[in-house]
Amino acid sequence: MFPVVNFDIAVLPQHKVLCQNLLLDVRMSYMRKIVIIIVVIGALAILYAMRDSSSVKDADKTTTSKNSNFRPDPSNGTFMIDNESITLSAGRNETQITPTSALVEETVLLDKFAYGDVNADDKEDTALLLARYGGGSGTFIYVAVFVSGPVTYRGSDALFIGDRVAPQSISINNGIVTVDYLDRGPDEAFAAEPTIPTSKQFIYKNGEFVEK
Structure with missing residues (x-):
């Protein structure tokens, strides 16, 4: 004869709720990781763009300084x-x-x-x-x-x-x-x-x- 196992029917909804909460926590943790990754990538992109812009400005300044011609102004001579x-x-x-x-x-x-x-x-x-x-x-x-x-x-x-x-x-x-x-x-x-x-x-x- 097989042993008789008694299930408490009232416990099943509680297990279902626990599983749903666990799944929700996993999803939230996953979403937080995605958000953090997106923020980090965005910050790196902004820093890279700022560095390139600064490099271009410095290059422009160097070119202007190198190629500019001084023009003596006689208007107060x-x-x-x-x-x-x-x-x-x-x-x-x-x-x-x-x-x-x-x-x-x-x-x-x-x-x-x-x-x-x-x-x-x-x-x-x-x-x-x-x-x-x-x-x-x-x-x-x-x-x-x-x-x-x-x-x-x-x-x-x-x-x-x-x-x-x-x-x-x-x-x-x-x-x-x-x-x-x-x-x-x-x-x-x-x-x-x-x-x-x-x-x-x-x-x-x-x-x-x-x-x-």
């Missing part, structure tokens, strides 16, 4: 114009024609520049054009250079180009400054529009800016 020292402020200067006169003579830095080495010291210099007017009906155009010195940059003598001429370009090639402009014929009035292409060349020699 001092130049000699007709034996008078003229100091610009933000590219302009106003000087009273006489101490008691309300009229002023204005000197303006034109928006045409050239860059290169004019005094053979392997440093960048600036060739520039100045316009001067206010003492009459004329607009006098000058060329000058802003050259490097032992300590800082300095302005040169400004050389006269013409009255009411039309500057076209300014350039530096092998230390020679070339100004291209439109002028008039010798018999034309200053009121006539300048149409004749003209060119002048200048050099910086023995510490002086002179016409070539």
Whole structure:
């Protein structure tokens, strides 16, 4: 005869609940592990992206620093114009024609520049054009250079180009400054529009800016 085993029917639901709870705990533990793995992967991805971004920025800074060209700014320089020292402020200067006169003579830095080495010291210099007017009906155009010195940059003598001429370009090639402009014929009035292409060349020699 086989032994008779008595089952308590009331215990079965309790076992079912325990199994369900155990399965739920396993699932929750598994989900927590997945969440932790996702968070770790996300954090690593963010750190990697930040490192790459920083590397790109550093590379850009290095490239910019290496390839950037210094441009001497003459907008606050001092130049000699007709034996008078003229100091610009933000590219302009106003000087009273006489101490008691309300009229002023204005000197303006034109928006045409050239860059290169004019005094053979392997440093960048600036060739520039100045316009001067206010003492009459004329607009006098000058060329000058802003050259490097032992300590800082300095302005040169400004050389006269013409009255009411039309500057076209300014350039530096092998230390020679070339100004291209439109002028008039010798018999034309200053009121006539300048149409004749003209060119002048200048050099910086023995510490002086002179016409070539």
